[in-house]
Amino acid sequence: xxxxxxxxxxxxxxxxxxxxxxxxxxxxxxxxxxxxxxxxxxxxxxxxxxxxxxxxxxxxxxxxxxxxxxxxxxxxxxxxxxxxxxxxxxxxxxxxxxxxxxxxxxxxxxxxxxxxxxxxxxxxxxxxxxxxxxxxxxxxxxxxxxxxxxxxxxxxxxxxxxxxxxxxxxxxxxxxxxxxxxxxxxxxxxxxxxxxxxxxxxxxxxxxxxxxxxxxxxxxxxxxxxxxxxxxxxxxxxxxxxxxxxxxxxxxxxxxxxxxxxxxxxxxxxxxxxxxxxxxxxxxx
Numbered sequence: 001x002x003x004x005x006x007x008x009x010x011x012x013x014x015x016x017x018x019x020x021x022x023x024x025x026x027x028x029x030x031x032x033x034x035x036x037x038x039x040x041x042x043x044x045x046x047x048x049x050x051x052x053x054x055x056x057x058x059x060x061x062x063x064x065x066x067x068x069x070x071x072x073x074x075x076x077x078x079x080x081x082x083x084x085x086x087x088x089x090x091x092x093x094x095x096x097x098x099x100x101x102x103x104x105x106x107x108x109x110x111x112x113x114x115x116x117x118x119x120x121x122x123x124x125x126x127x128x129x130x131x132x133x134x135x136x137x138x139x140x141x142x143x144x145x146x147x148x149x150x151x152x153x154x155x156x157x158x159x160x161x162x163x164x165x166x167x168x169x170x171x172x173x174x175x176x177x178x179x180x181x182x183x184x185x186x187x188x189x190x191x192x193x194x195x196x197x198x199x200x201x202x203x204x205x206x207x208x209x210x211x212x213x214x215x216x217x218x219x220x221x222x223x224x225x226x227x228x229x230x231x232x233x234x235x236x237x238x239x240x241x242x243x244x245x246x247x248x249x250x251x252x253x254x255x256x257x258x259x260x261x262x263x264x265x266x267x268x269x270x271x272x273x274x275x276x277x278x279x280x281x282x283x284x285x
Contacts, residue, residue, distance in 0.1 A: 002223035003235040004270070009216035011242025015250050016207055021200040026077075028191040030070045031184045032205055037213025038178025041170055044218065048168035052175040055165070058158050059172075063179030065155030071184060072148035080141025086240055087128040088142060091121055092149030097233040100157050109230055112276035119269035120237050126262025127240055156229040159221065169221030177213060227277060234273050241266050 017026060042049055052059055076085035094117060098109070155176060162172045195201045223232055241263045247253040 002219040003227065003232050004238055006216040006219040006223065007236040007238035008242050009212050009219075010236065010239040012246060013208060013212050014243050015246040016204055016212070018247075018251055019200075020204050021195045021198045023192055023195045024201070024204070025192045025195065027071070027074050028188055028193050028196070029205070029208065030074060031181065031187055031191075032193075032196060033208040033213055034066070034070060034177055034181030034184060036181075036205055036209025037217070038174055038176075038181045040210050040214030041174030041217060042178055044214065045168050045171035045174050048171035049174060052162060052167050052171045055162055055167070058161050059175045059179065062155045062158030062162070062172075062176040063183060065151045065158060066176050066180035067183045069148050069151035069155065070180065071187070072144045072151060076141045076144035076148060078141070079138040080145060084128065085141065085145045085148075087124050088145035089148040089152070090237060090240060091124050092146055093152040094120075094230065094234045094237075096150045096153035097156065097230045100153055101228065101230050104157075106228060106230075109228075110276040112272050113230070113234070116234065116269045116272035116276065119265055119272065120234065123262045123265030123269060124237065124240065126258045126265065127244060128259075128262070153229065153233060156224070156233055160224050160229045160232075163221065163224050169225055170218050173217040173221045177217065231273060231277055235270065237266055238270060 017024060017029060020029070073085060073089055076089065080088070102108070159169075159172050159176060163169050196205055220232070223235075227235075244255060244259060244263060248255045
């Protein structure tokens with residue numbers, strides 16, 4: 001439930017940005033979101049922050065993963081379209097998580113996990129029709145989306161490794177996201193940021209940073225205490241369902257019939273993931 005709650009909060013990001021002030025820039029919003037949200041996580045877990053920082057290499061790799069995910073996903077949306085970028089990024093991340101788990105000799109997931117993976121993949125393909133494809137899909141956009149999917153799996157794995165060492169999960173997330181914010185902050189020198197100083201801009205940044213990042217990743221970290229990264233990444237596929245539903249009910253965007261069918265398939269696949277978690281093969285090594 002922690003992971004599904006986090007995914008639901010993730011799914012509100014697009015709707016909030018769509019209601020931003022004139023000239024809102026998604027890249028600068030993403031970087032500032034990392035800084036604000038990471039700082040929020042640091043405040044919530046300041047007593048445990050130093051212990052996580054002592055695991056420099058794993059924490060550093062996780063922070064790089066977070067930053068790479070943020071930038072590569074936004075880059076992909078511009079060169080492959082939002083729909084294609086979302087499907088490739090979110091759809092590839094469970095595969096990368098499974099490959100990383102195999103390299104780390106983690107027991108394979110229960111066969112129900114693979115059944116859910118097929119159902120969710122088909123659901124995501126249908127769900128992508130909820131959005132306009134935009135300009136022609138470019139190879140660099142597809143490649144960037146794949147890197148974003150890999151980066152998501154990498155930072156989830158790094159967070160899991162740190163949490164397995166009995167480190168505070170909120171502090172782990174704080175180090176990864178605040179670190180990513182610092183690593184990507186130079187991009188603010190080249191992006192429009194004046195919109196952030198407007199009243200609406202401040203409200204949006206606070207919401208994106210504290211709600212969709214700090215609070216969401218507190219829940220995400222708690223979920224990682226009991227679930228392997230492969231399962232966690234799969235459960236976050238609830239995000240595009242929430243995003244599409246909000247686009248329809250809040251932004252009044254048109255959602256096609258196939259997209260509704262895709263949402264239904266995702267909602268069918270998620271309980272199968274939950275059932276597979278009960279099987280012995282999903283226990284961490």
